[in-house]
Amino acid sequence: MRRIKVRNLTKIFGEYPDQGLKMLRKGLSGEEIHERTGMTVGLDDVSFDVDEGEILVIMGLSGSGKSTLIRCVNRLIESTAGIVEVDGEDILQFSAEKLFELRRRKFGMVFQNFALLPNRTILDNVGFGLEIRGVAEEVRVAEARKALELVGLKGWEEAYPRQLSGGMQQRVGLARALAVDPDILLMDEAFSALDPLIRRDMQDELLDLQSRMHKTILFVTHDLDEALKLGDRIVLMKSGAVVQIGTPEEILSHPASRYVQRFVEDVDKSQVLTAGSVMGKIRAVAFETDGPRTALHKMREESFYSVFVTSRDFRVKGVVWADDCDAAIKRGDKNLAYILDTDFHKVREDAPLAELIARLAGSRIPLAVVDEKEKLLGTVVKSNVLSALAETQQGDVLPEHPGHGGEESTDGAGAADGAEATDTGGKRQKG
Template sequence: MIEIRNLTKVFDLAPARARRALDSAGDRESAVRAAGGVLAVDDVSFSVGRGELFAVMGLSGSGKSTVVRMINRLVEPTAGTVSYEGADVGSMARQELRELRNRRISMVFQHFALFPHRTVRENAAYGLKARGVPKRERLERADKALDQVGLAHRGDSYPDEFSGGMKQRVGLARALTTDPDVLIMDEPFSALDPLTRRAMQEQLLELQQDLGKTIIFVTHDLNEAMRIGDRIMVMKDGRPIQLATGPEIISQPATDYVRDFVSDVDRTRGLTASTVMQDPWVTATLDERPADVLARLEKRPGACAYVTDAEGRIAGITTAEILARAVDEHKPDLGTCVHDDYAAVSGDTPVVEFCHLTGGHAAPLAVVDGAKHLVGVLPRSRVMNAIASVPEEVGERG
């Protein structure tokens, strides 16, 4: 939906002079600084899919807010392109740009910027008033948006009657009232206390599930980015240094800078089953002979094996002891050797939700896909090492 290519912003220099500094040989930042400018964003490229909640994370001065404000040209890029549904935002005429800002992309800022002399309903409806929408329609739409953020019965109140969290809900309702395709949220919850901030995060996730908006969310808090972002772009000194899902960033940090950040993250909530799992040492299918499975199992560290049906779904588990008894009794059917002393979770399940299940069964916790196919296992030691960020040892049992 949104394509960003080589986006660059230089402050304190005229555009032509800034571009000459950028085109000079050698270090771009040094060249811009020598010319008297500040290179705030340097050659940033990424894309945002329709319906994606895309998080941009970085500390103050990382360039994250400048990047997102160039998407609708609240900040004019020095170089690079922004494409919105195939249209070049940089070449839009004033009227097209106004249409983009008024109807397609709405922004929610850290500071609520509510009109104190207007009711909450009037604040929520203000964007439609600026469009010239008739009063009755805009107030009806404002009421609908207020209901979506849990303020259905407070439309006649005034902002000074509200807490910070409730004011931010009004700001979100104001953005939703215009029914934009894209929401850009620039550190919207950073001024809130921790409990209210978490409540607003939950509210946003619920709204996203119901409405499926495309959201670009800016934050300096990696825990927040991990909690809400489908993907996260981590920025430093005006450049992206990693773009990945939260679990991928935790399990595979691209640089020492990212590694330092994730050291403070709650890994039980950031890591998922699919990022922690390993391949099972031994699997078998129902059409195999017990003697063949036993011979394979005795050569591997694991004491049991998952047995799958012809479609790859788990039929149960078997153990060396059970298989040996079946061989002694000349049982040719592996189906008689299967029992259900196991548990399974989906690949997107956070560690915090399955940690208590590891080690409670004869077999390691299974990971299954949407069709219930076995895709991996989660030995307790592997899960504990992942939480503690301890490298895996060769020969761990699966």
């Protein structure tokens, strides 16, 4: 479900914004408009959507327009042109009264400045938004306590802001926003004033809260690592305009311009790229009901010397090897149970490459990429990971299905990584 829709949003600061808008639509740049009129283009034709339960990060360098954008979304700043829809309603057409109600009911705000009331207790600070709503005291206190517990501040209800560290004060600001149970959280540089360690803790806290509460979040930051860690998608801005929208992987793997490429070139790709981006397709599996002859036939067809074994609905059970299948046939075994190798690693699609490297280091079996139901989605070998890292470092585009073909193909349950191949008799030999 779409919660926010922004279309062609433009903001021009200055005495005659309509004049600036006409110049912008004629193709003049923001720099030219400023030189001729003294007016500043804060936003230039910005469009994007935010889905329910999504963390959309708006990021860019200082002056890129990201803070102006988030303030135009809730009309703390009035835009010059465009549309901002919240749950299908264009809020730019709202009366002052209706806008006030929207902010009270649907938006929660968390800013870089904690803005806590120094003479009120932490409990009273968190319940302040509910107090403005006219909520009864007993309900207000209960909700404030619940919000403080959510952010890990249970026991600090009667303290005052001056008694809390910066990180704890930011948690209070987050609790205050959550106490009113908003549908949408707007967070503008919420963690940028914190020390690096506390900042990482707050990022983890937000992700943990989001896993339980599934809020729709618009998060503004100038920090790329923070954007990559928090964002389901990222809106990357420059000079008031959007230069790229995409998932962290899309932006790292397919930068839309040289500007974006330079922006992301120093990022540790192993912490961001995932198993899903490098896994090979499944070309062959053996079913647990197959016998060793059938499994060996499937390996020969694909020149594999091992194959993953799954249930009929592709839930992965283990691996069988060509040599073991040969031996089982000679013994007269009719099933794979006695030769099933269950010593293998499973990872989810969102597992970062850094985790894959560690798991692959001591294993000759490909990694099985599985979904939440343990269904096999693909496989990963070392060459996939090394290829992905090398290509992104060179600014190349990741292949759609890495690892295809060759002696390290992972299309299927897989040939294991290493300089081994399979002959048509299923024997392991050096390649």
